[in-house]
Amino acid sequence: MGFVSKLCHLPEIGARVIEEMLMPAIVSGKLLVLYNRVPKSVSLSEGRIQAVEMLDTQEGTGIWIEADYVLDATELGDLLPLAKVGYVTGAESCRDTGELHAVSGDPEPENVQAFTWCFPMGYDAAATALRDEYAIPKPKQYEYWRSFTPKMEPAWSGSLLSLRYCHPPTCEPIEFPLFASEEKPNGWNLWGYRRILSKEVFSEPDQWHEITLINWPQNDYLEGNLIGASSQETERILEGARQLSLSFAYWLQNEAPRPDGGAGYHGLYLRPDITGTKDGLAKAPYIRESRRISALTTVTENHVGAHARDWNWPDAMKDSVGVGWYPIDLHPSSDGKNYIDIPTLPFQIPLGALIPQDDINLIAAAKNIGTTHITNGCYRLHPTEWTIGEAAGCLASFCLTHDVVPKQVWEKSGLLSDFQTNLVDHGFELEWSSRHQREYYEAIKA
Numbered sequence: 058m059g060f061v062s063k064l065c066h067l068p069e070i071g072a073r074v075i076e077e078m079l080m081p082a083i084v085s086g087k088l089l090v091l092y093n094r095v096p097k098s099v100s101l102s103e104g105r106i107q108a109v110e111m112l113d114t115q116e117g118t119g120i121w122i123e124a125d126y127v128l129d130a131t132e133l134g135d136l137l138p139l140a141k142v143g144y145v146t147g148a149e150s151c152r153d154t155g156e157l158h159a160v161s162g163d164p165e166p167e168n169v170q171a172f173t174w175c176f177p178m179g180y181d182a183a184a185t186a187l188r189d190e191y192a193i194p195k196p197k198q199y200e201y202w203r204s205f206t207p208k209m210e211p212a213w214s215g216s217l218l219s220l221r222y223c224h225p226p227t228c229e230p231i232e233f234p235l236f237a238s239e240e241k242p243n244g245w246n247l248w249g250y251r252r253i254l255s256k257e258v259f260s261e262p263d264q265w266h267e268i269t270l271i272n273w274p275q276n277d278y279l280e281g282n283l284i285g286a287s288s289q290e291t292e293r294i295l296e297g298a299r300q301l302s303l304s305f306a307y308w309l310q311n312e313a314p315r316p317d318g319g320a321g322y323h324g325l326y327l328r329p330d331i332t333g334t335k336d337g338l339a340k341a342p343y344i345r346e347s348r349r350i351s352a353l354t355t356v357t358e359n360h361v362g363a364h365a366r367d368w369n370w371p372d373a374m375k376d377s378v379g380v381g382w383y384p385i386d387l388h389p390s391s392d393g394k395n396y397i398d399i400p401t402l403p404f405q406i407p408l409g410a411l412i413p414q415d416d417i418n419l420i421a422a423a424k425n426i427g428t429t430h431i432t433n434g435c436y437r438l439h440p441t442e443w444t445i446g447e448a449a450g451c452l453a454s455f456c457l458t459h460d461v462v463p464k465q466v467w468e469k470s471g472l473l474s475d476f477q478t479n480l481v482d483h484g485f486e487l488e489w490s491s492r493h494q495r496e497y498y499e500a501i502k503a
């Protein structure tokens with residue numbers, strides 16, 4: 058019952074589904090899953106990664122893991138600097154990429170999209186007028202965030218803490234109701250956007266409090282770039298993002314305008330029981346833009362953007378390892394650029410975007426593939442990222458089985474077609490069906 062997707066559920070359900078899927082590999086000893094680890098260092102020899110040291114963030118201890126191939130699916134592409142793999146960050150110049158929406162002057166490596174410290178909120182409608190029932194303490198940066206207006210180009214309208222934000226395609230301000238009203242039960246409202254628990258799916262709805270995930274433009278954090286930040290700067294940025302989210306929760310509880318003329322929805326409350334954290338914020342921030350490998354192929358707006366292509370269908374990618382489709386959805390950036398929201402045409406994922414130009418046994422397995430700042434906006438989403446990860450795993454396996462390296466698979470047409478057949482046997486779709494092409498094309502144009 059969330060508008061954003063058919064997959065809207067409590068986080069624990071997602072975690073359990075994934076654990077269940079992995080269980081056969083775990084119990085048969087093929088897979089070891091280690092939680093709460095971050096890569097700390099890499100042992101390199103003759104340009105190859107021999108092993109990666111993973112730090113246990115709770116115990117402070119390290120463990121070295123040796124492997125023939127290393128797949129990086131970290132949120133920020135952590136392995137790339139550690140393994141000395143060439144990469145880019147931020148916004149490329151249109152001089153270099155020829156993209157319609159790239160920045161016009163020099164590249165802006167610090168210009169990355171906002172990240173968000175998400176949190177779920179429950180709602181007890183019966184407590185709306187009861188100020189103290191669920192009140193959280195005033196966050197220490199509240200006064201700062203309460204009067205904060207992002208400095209943006211095009212300009213942001215009013216304070217960030219509001220029920221209003223810039224309409225992504227036009228950057229015009231739009232006001233949303235928090236909840237659906239009786240007059241417009243199906244009208245757009247913020248609550249239903251990312252609802253993860255709906256009363257309506259239960260036989261006794263009144264026994265439940267609904268829950269929504271607050272991942273809205275209002276808690277996009279714009280005041281810093283995590284990529285390459287020192288540990289002190291990282292802590293400042295992360296704390297700022299936590300404070301922004303808590304301030305928004307406090308504002309919703311105490312100051313958000315209600316249709317009855319009152320202020321504050323006192324029945325809204327944080328759900329640390331859902332997140333497993335003390336403060337009720339998510340365990341980790343949601344990062345939209347990571348380091349990107351300097352890849353054999355870089356996907357640009359000219360490959361996928363509807364306007365850049367004058368609505369001409371993307372050219373077939375002969376090294377396709379999967380399909381994806383999502384608009385170019387760039388959130389406001391740490392360098393003051395407002396939304397960029399551009400339609401795309403259903404596209405493919407080229408194998409060359411997963412393989413670094415450097416000769417190294419690392420494969421990009423997430424949003425760290427060869428895209429630009431602009432096309433990251435359409436390759437960073439669930440279905441596409443999942444396909445990228447699956448294709449990266451299949452590529453490592455194929456290379457080990459056939460005693461070849463990824464670049465050979467990409468270069469030699471016989472190997473490439475064997476690999477693609479292997480992918481199709483694993484259930485991959487490498488191209489859009491003509492029915493989907495037709496349907497999507499009509500939908501986007503409309």
Ligand SMILES: Cc1cc2nc3c(=O)[nH]c(=O)nc-3n(C[C@H](O)[C@H](O)[C@H](O)COP(=O)(O)OP(=O)(O)OC[C@H]3O[C@@H](n4cnc5c(N)ncnc54)[C@H](O)[C@@H]3O)c2cc1C
Pocket residue numbers: 061127128129130131132175272342343344422423437438439440442443446
């Ligand atoms: C709050 C939020 C809102 C979002 N909104 C949307 C949306 O509206 N629509 C949409 O389509 N997408 C959205 N996304 C994006 C979507 O969630 C991601 O695209 C998706 O989760 C990526 O899945 P993944 O499995 O590829 O990567 P992840 O979920 O990041 O999982 C990768 C895992 O692998 C681990 N890992 C990395 N490298 C290794 C290694 N070598 N060995 C072992 N483990 C490794 C990482 O630690 C991590 O746990 C959203 C994401 C968030 C967090």
